[in-house]
Amino acid sequence: MVENNDVELSEAEAEQYDRQIRLWGLESQKRLRASKVLIIGMSGLGAEIAKNIILSGVKSVCLLDSEKLKETDLYSQFLAPPDKIGENRTETSLQRARALNPMVDVTAETKGVDNLPDSYFAAFDIICATGLKQEQLERVNNICRDNNKKFLCGDVWGTFGYMFADLIDHEYSEEIVQHKAVKRGPDDNEANARETVSITVKRRAIYVPLQNALSVDWTKPELRSRLRRGDPSYFVMKILSRFRDEYNRNPDPAQRKTETEILLRMRDELVKELSLPAGFIKDALLTDVFGIVSGAAAVVGGVIAQEVVKASIARFPEAEDKLRMEMNVVSEVSDTRYRLAAETAEKAQLLTALLPAAQDAASYDLKEMLQRYKDVILLNEELLAGCHVRRATQEQTLTSLKNLHTILQQAARLRVGKYSKMVVNACRKAVSDNNTEALVKILQAGDT
Amino acid sequence: MVARVAGVFDEKLTEAIANSKILVVGAGGIGCEILKNLVLTGFPQIEIIDLDTIDVSNLNRQFLFHKEHVGKSKAQVAKDSALSFNPNVNIVAHHDSVISNDYGVSYFKQFNIVLNALDNRVARNHVNRMCLAANVPLIETGTAGYAGQVELIKKGVTQCYECQPKAPQKSFPGCTIRNTPSEPIHCIVWAKHLFNQLFGEEDPDQDVSPDTADPEAAGDAGSTALTSETSSGNVERKSTRAWAAETNYDPEKLFAKLFGDDIRYLLSMENLWKKRRPPTPLSWDSLPGKDNIEIQHSGLPDQRVWSVYECAQVFAASCKALQTDLKSRPEGDHLVWDKDEKSAMDFVTACANIRSHIFNIPLKSRFEIKSMAGNIIPAIATANAIVAGLAVLRAQALLKGEIEACTSVYLRPKVNHRGQLFVPEKTLTPPNPKCYVCSPKPEVALACNLKHLTLKDLNTAFKEGLNMQAPDATVEGKGLVVLSSEPGETDHNNEKTLEEIGLNDGCALLVDDFLQNYEVRVRLQQEDEEKTWRLVTDADSPMLGPKEEKTANGSSGSEPKPGPSRSKEDSDSDMEIIEEDDDGEPKPKPPKRRRTEMTDEVVELC
């Protein structure tokens, strides 16, 4: 995604993208313009994702879908004209999709995922998959991993939805707002006003693949204690995925009553299988999962597209002046420390990571409507990264010299000036002292 | 037309949607998204109001509009585009300001829910009052960059839009702007004032010449200045506009006065420069950067910081263009500053930068100055889509009668430490019993000097401070009308002071706005020191006074144009988002401290 970063934006681009350039900057907009995105599934959710990404000004968007437009799609699919029922969903969406932003190259692929070779997917920078079975999702995810491409997926059933991102090993910069006391000029009466300043820090997140997230062993004691406080959204997603895998379709609004019964039965099976607490997944959670509700598609599609944009523009601004860089890199390290410390204190962080809306929901009686936005499952990348780190330290132990070498390299790369030396020396000294605990810490902060 | 596919919603909601009538105020970033969701869901009767027309900079997010629509009515194009998603719904589009007698309380009463998708506080306040008066639930939305929020406002149940006093817009003392600027924004505000002095509506509060009444300069104000330069001396007694017209807007003469003579005058106010670095006057013939004009620049000119010489060239060209524009208008007409108007923006960029150079303040690119001068809030498609989605889901919950579930929800720029991207309030926020808008007996105090404040000023205070459109005021207990919104009824008293028309300390006025169906009791409070006026609520939280320089051109700009959206500041937001404190997240420590910690740790480890 670096091919034409050196080409300046045209006046027309600067004008059209003005309001977002003011948010993420000119360089980010250039990087966005290099990004090739594949969107799988042209349901209402696919249309929302496509709209947002095309508007943002990526290089190209391919819409992939072999299905035909159905009446239920009209509830949320605004790219396909309502009189095209029975035609291919992606072909009928093409015209309106292109009209959203003529500067983006929008194409359609009418073959299904199963009829396309791995190499097809590897040609994109980022893939967003919707409406697929778990097996298909895992295949696409693994192709992405093998080719170091970013993968996102999500779905909406009724007013329920989820989102998952696997950006593999992801470095990005982040703006942090800080409050700072300032002394104003002699003209100003408020002598010590507080003002907010934003600084840019560099961050790194290690993601886990979808199959790991879906095969978490919930019988582990540290996770079970979390269930009592947790949000059942993750399991609702599992039930709906299973329904799709089993029946090769989504629950049918026309058979609302009978299909709800099937879903409740599947719920009971899952509860038994994972020994979940009785009443954990309330009936009400499985009654509003028919069709795709436009508002929910807008929310989940917005979140997924925002992740695509972030993944496209992520890169540490190299032009930062050195002083700033020093401070930020150091603060990044201490942030990582903070996170890991918190994790050790409360080991079962993983569940919250999977179910971010959990704690609030548990603190009062869960209302169906509140569920509608909370049910967007956001796999918290950073905390998952922490989990991954922990696994690495447990399973692989810490004596690998190769690992240490990598750490030293990273330390050297990330840090400048005396701080660079300080960190590298700290690592070396830890090795020579055979300070196991210190090494664990450095490994955790630096590498997996 | 009912919700389109049976079985997506339960019967109750399907029925409620089929019988609903919804008003969407604003067809901008959030408005387009809301309209799409409503239409797709099958809401059968929708009205949408927006007075704005489509601009190119809208196209990155207002997806119902395309390039060929630029210049057309937002409401109308939004309606046409949305109907293509579902031709079976009925949409009424109003290319109009929502602040109009056409949209009174009875108009609002016909809707089940009003959804606000506005970009300015004046219109938000107004719709808030209309919905309170009509007792219609209002779903208020806003975004700023990645962040956003959705809030339900229901009379007697939740707080209203005006229950909490909003943070005043950042303001600067007049003498900082006129005499002692120290930041780029000071020069930008000055440049906008200069635009109004020369081409726009002349406002005595926007004087750009040196302020001899600056308390800091007391004693020596201009005593030695300009006594020998009669031409400039005369300028001080004339309006800047008249003088400029006499010189036929000659750029070199204007430059010589603004950036030469006026600066020398300031230098003569020696007290100002005892602790400050004094400014350096410029002359047209020896400008920095003149020798480097051959350099080829790559990239967009907006992104590059121009040299002082380049600024002067742009100053000259934009002066001429603006003068031509002004001349082409009928006598007495004036220009209105608009960040999207090329010459107007060029003029402000050039003047702000030249002044910055004079005062040793860093120069800025046109792009950066546009952000500050136009008060542009960044806006992206995704945040608008998410907030609009949440708003319509909230509307569905309301229709189902689940009002308790409609708590405020915040979209955060990134997940918080609990992993939440959406942070909901746990319960509805009850009304502020002392709110001067929605409490059963609204009351507020007006601090002013009754010996100086005129009836005209009082009218302004009601309009600007209390956000009324056409205030009427009577003396409590006496029924005496002191201010009438009917033309001619009380105009003859406009220039009289409040004391002269018989109002004294402690007396109470009943102030009423017929359109808003809103009445408030205003107690007058004599304060000798108060130069203009100031509202004091019962909670004793000081509120915004009227006459300070304001950076945000929002409601205090030269030409407030209340309405669903305003071409001058294009954003979908007027929200106060508290980034760091809304959920008890640990406050970030200053970077310096972190560095120390890091060092400590390394030492500890070894």
Ligand SMILES: [Zn+2]
């Ligand atoms: Zn109120």
